[in-house]
Amino acid sequence: MSNATQRIQDAKNTLGSDLVILGHHYQHDSVIQHCDLTGDSLELARNVAGLSSRYIVFCGVIFMGESAALLVDKNQQVFMPDLDASCIMSDMAPDPVVYNVLEQLKKSGKKVVPLTYVNSSAAVKAVVGAEDGASCTSANAGTMLQWCLDRGDSVLFLPDKNLALNTADVLGIPDAERRVIDITRGGRNIDPNVALGAKLLIWPGCCAIHSIRMKVSHIEQARAAHPDCTIIVHPECSPEVVQAADVSGSTSKIIKYCEEAPAGATIYIGTEINLVERLMKRFAGEKTIIPLQRSACKNMAKNTEDKLAFLLEDLVQAHRSGTPPKAEPVTVDDETAANARLCLERMLEACS
Incomplete structure (x- = not known):
């Protein structure tokens, strides 16, 4: 010890x-x-x-x-x-920029409901909560995106572009109804009319662990080495990686997938290495767990x-x-906390 x-x-x-x-x-x-x-x-x-x-x-x-x-x-x-x-993805959506973007979008005359991934600051959650929006996790992104779609003309999904795109694929939102928005000049460069023709407005953020380090070539290499393997990746990976894999899901879904896989299964996992190595140890001798790519969050x-x-x-x-x-x-200061708490509580209530 x-x-x-x-x-x-x-x-x-x-x-x-x-x-x-x-x-x-x-x-x-x-x-x-x-x-x-x-x-x-x-x-x-x-x-x-x-x-x-x-x-x-x-x-x-x-x-x-x-x-x-x-x-x-x-x-x-x-x-x-x-x-x-800290969190690199969270830092890609500063609260003043989120506020400016939403103010610009209001000029379209359409009701844009914001949905923020929990990978965002309390200040961003407060901005979202004040605009009747909510938060989501990778486990409930589909439920919460639909929740927001039911309450407005379009949804601003932030800050993870890949989670937004992959969730849109699950819900069947056509490509023509999606727009990745321009957040330059502190959010003041956005064209409000982008909200007129799009059901889903997407913030251009990402997670380096999943978006940059997990590639389709890694999946091709895995299948070449183990033709009978299955591959599960986190939905923060690019849509190309998610489509090339067999399954995508939150960390909890990844764990459950490994638990329910038959003895002797070979499973490649595309997510942060600490979880993958824990699963490798847990199922050693029963199932073969392999990291799709070693990727650690500093x-x-x-x-x-x-x-x-x-x-x-x-x-x-x-x-x-x-x-x-x-x-x-x-x-978290009281003023920020009040609206940020609403943002989280709407999620917890919708997913209870």
Whole structure:
């Protein structure tokens, strides 16, 4: 047992029910082993709303910590091992630009309902919530896109272009009714008339882990090496990769797919490497799990076992002394929180 592991276990024993640790599937095993709850964005959001612990430690990236902070009550605090664990995709949709785009689109006279992937800041969720919009995860994108389509003339889907395109394929939205929008000049360069002929307006963001690193050539190589294999990829991959694969789905769907595959199956997985390696270990000797391409998220990796140990020791000191922790909690100002919470709650209600 490492020194950090022992320190974390000691802290958990001291804090007891006052502490709960959440971890996203993309965290390293050294962190996941200490998490009380693990899951994808939707699973963790659902769980946060029902927690009663005083301290909630979220091992993920900052938009996840913010979402948790929106869903807890005033007597609870959310902490992260590293507050600098950002998200490149989220950063591609700054809230002032989202606001400007929506203001321009209003000039079309059409009702454009915004739908933001949870991979977005609380400030963006607030802009979306104020415009009668909602959030979605990769697990419920189809449900939430239809929810938005039922409430307006068109939908602005942000920030992930690939998830938007792949979800549109699932719902059968024709190519002629889709437009990737222009967000240059801070969103002021967009032509409002783009909303007149399109049911789906798409933000041009992406996830480097899936969009850039997973390629059709990797699928071709996998099939050449193992003709009987099946390939499952995350829907943040390009439409070309998704179409070339056998299945696409959220991290939870990927896990379930591996669980339900027959013994002896060979499965290539196109997603973040920590989850793939965890599945490789879990099914070793029963099924063959192979990464389509090794692709690691540097921001997820910022949460380490050592940082978790230091954070928990700080919480123990605060617990014993009755003073505030030295660590900075994840907070969202009241004005932003009100509308951002609406954005999340609409999703949770629609997908309950």
